[in-house]
Amino acid sequence: MxxxxxxxxxxxxxxxxxxxxxxxxxxxxxxxxxxxxxxxxxxxxxxxxxxxxxxxxxxxxxxxxxxxxxxxxxxVSLSIDDILDMLDIRIALECYALRLAIPQMAEEDLHLAQTILENYNGEPNPESWGIMNWQFHWAIYAPCHRPRLLGMIEANYGHVNRFVRTQVSLAVGKERPRQEHELLLTLCRDGDIDHAADLLQTHIEQTKRSMRASRRHRA
The missing domain is CATH 1.10.10.10 (Winged helix-like DNA-binding domain superfamily/Winged helix DNA-binding domain)
Structure with a gap:
């Protein structure tokens, strides 16, 4: 043998x-x-x-x-202006990935995203919200099957996340992101590409507004 x-x-x-x-x-x-x-x-x-x-x-x-x-x-240390630029890059890359991903989504992809949302809703620790937020976003981008695009998204998000992770979670809270995530998942399930991309852009722009508000308060 x-x-x-x-x-x-x-x-x-x-x-x-x-x-x-x-x-x-x-x-x-x-x-x-x-x-x-x-x-x-x-x-x-x-x-x-x-x-x-x-x-x-x-x-x-x-x-x-x-x-x-x-x-x-x-x-490396980044200024808030650097972070705002990276959030603009997030909008460009992630909205494009979502547009490509929605037509390719299987029921398993939607189920994974829903499970992440349910865990997020039940998580009391603000320090965990950022991790779960990224897990949800990654779950709805991954079906685009574009490794280079996903790699760029992951690298850019990693830079931004160093600075907005806990700060934005505490400032924004859980309820508004939860509602937007659930609506975004519904639009993905319905195959409504344009409205899903528009909502995603608005979702990330809210982070930009929170960062600007944080800078004003520190000043």
Whole structure:
């Protein structure tokens, strides 16, 4: 009897470091402006400095870190104007993805989105609302089957989410986003592409207004 070998594919060390750092930056575990020391990261990830150096170069290409002379890698800080620009990019990319996705949606896609909404409605912790919000949006974009477009959406959202995650959730609350999400899902189920895209644009523009209000209050 011939026994086939089980091949375990291990991901390259630079990818593991890159993805771990990206997640920590997006989640806020590593704050903007923080210095990323290669020796500490190498020890943390159990690797040499070479994969760490490569990971930092990749994150610099993504705009998450900046490698500065005599200081090394630093997590990039964005102004509110930068964030507002990225929210405009969200509108362009995500409305396009939704238009492509709606004709391709299966009942399983709609059921997944509905389940996420039900969990969101029952979640009392504001810090979890942002995560569930993104899960819902991703569920209705994924059926577009455009990997490059989805990758651009995910990368842009990751940048924006660092700054609006808890702040907007607390300012806006849960009820209005919940109502808009449910209406958006109904429009997706009905195949009403134009109204769904219009509602999505309005939904993201509300985040822009909340960010502007936050800047005014801080001033």
């Amino acid at each position: 011939v026994v086939s070998k089980i091949v375990v594919q291990r991901r390259p060390a630079p990818e593991l470091v890159r993805d771990g750092l990206r997640e920590a930056i997006h989640s806020g575990a590593i704050a903007e402006g923080a210095q990323l020391r290669q020796d500490q990261l190498a020890e943390q990830f159990g690797t040499s400095r070479i994969p760490v150096r490569e990971a930092l170069r990749q994150l610099e290409a993504e705009g998450l870190v900046k490698i500065e002379p005599n200081r090394g890698a630093v997590v």
